[in-house]
Amino acid sequence: METKEVKYLLQRYFNGESTLAEERQLEKYFQTGKVADELKEYAGFFGGISELSQNERDAQLEEEIMDFILETESKEKTKYRRLWQTVTGIAATVIIVIGGLLFYQQGDQQFDDTFDNPEEAYAYAEQTLGYISAKYNKGMTGMASLSNFGKLSEAAEPMQKGVRPVNEYLKMVEKMRKD
Template sequence: MEKIDEVKALLERYFNAETTLKEEQILRDYFRTDVKDEELLAYKPLFNCFSDEADKIKELEHIDTSIQSTSLKRSFHFRWISVAAAAALALFTYLIMPERGDSLKLIIDGVNVYNKELAMSKADGQMSNINSMMGKFKNSTAQLESMGKVGDALSPLRSMGKAMTQND
C-alpha cells in the first residue's frame, strides 16, 4: 500500500512537470511490473509506450552502429583496392610502354622523322622565326611608347585650347 501511495504522489508530480529523471525512471520501472491497483492500471500503457519507444531507439542505434561498422570495412577495403589498382595500372603502363630513351620527336607532313640533326635544324629555324617576330614587336612597342610621350607633351596645349574655346 505504501508503494502505491508513493507512485500516486509521483504521478501527481509527473503531471505537474515537477519530477526528476530518476523519479520518472522509478515510474517507468513500476509500470513495467504487474500493476494491481485499478486506478493506476490506466497509466500503464502511457509508461509502457515510453519504454517500448526507448527499446526501439536502442535497437535502432544497435542496427545503425552495425551498419556503420560494415560501411567502414567496405570503405577501407575499397580504398586499398583502388590503391592496388592504381599501382597495377602504373606497373602495366611501364611494362607495356617502356621509355625509349629518345624524347625528341618530329613529324613532318604526317611522317615521323628520326633524324636528330634534321629535327634540331627545323626547331632552330622555328625558334629564329619566333625571335625575329619578338624583335619586331619590341620595335613596335618602342614606337608606341614614343608616341605616348608626344601625346603627354601635347596635353597642356589641349587644356589651353579647351580653356580658350570655353571663353568664346
C-alpha cells in the first residue's frame, strides 16, 4: 500500500469517517512491519488497537467456551435428573407391588380361634367385661365427687348410657351362672 493512500485512510480514520474495512486495512499495514518512516509514529497506536481487538476476540471465544461448558453441564444434569426420576419411579412401583402382595396374602388368612372350648371363651369374655365394668364404675364413683361440676357430669352421661347395656348384660350373666 502506498504512503499517500495510508495517509488518506489515516485522515478518514481520525475524522471518524472510515469504514470497518478501511480500519482493517490500516491495521494490516501497520502489522506488516514495512511502514514508511514518516508513518512509524502511528504503528504503536494501531498495534495497540489490534491487540485490543485480539483481546475482544479472546473474550468472545472465552464466552463461547463458557456457554458450551454450561450447556453441556446442563444437559448432563438433565440426563441424570431423568435417570434419577426413572429409578425412583421404578423403586416406588416395586415397593407398592410388594406391599400389595403382602397385604393380599395376610388378608387371606382366617382368624384363628384362641380357645378350643367355648365355655373357656365365655368365661374369659365374662372376666374381661367384668374388669372393664369395675374400672368404669370406679371412675364413675370418682366422678361423683365432682358432681358440683354440672358440665362434667353432663359430658359423662352419654358414656354412662353406653355402658348400661354392658352392666345389664353382666348382671344377666351373673344370674345365669347362679341358676
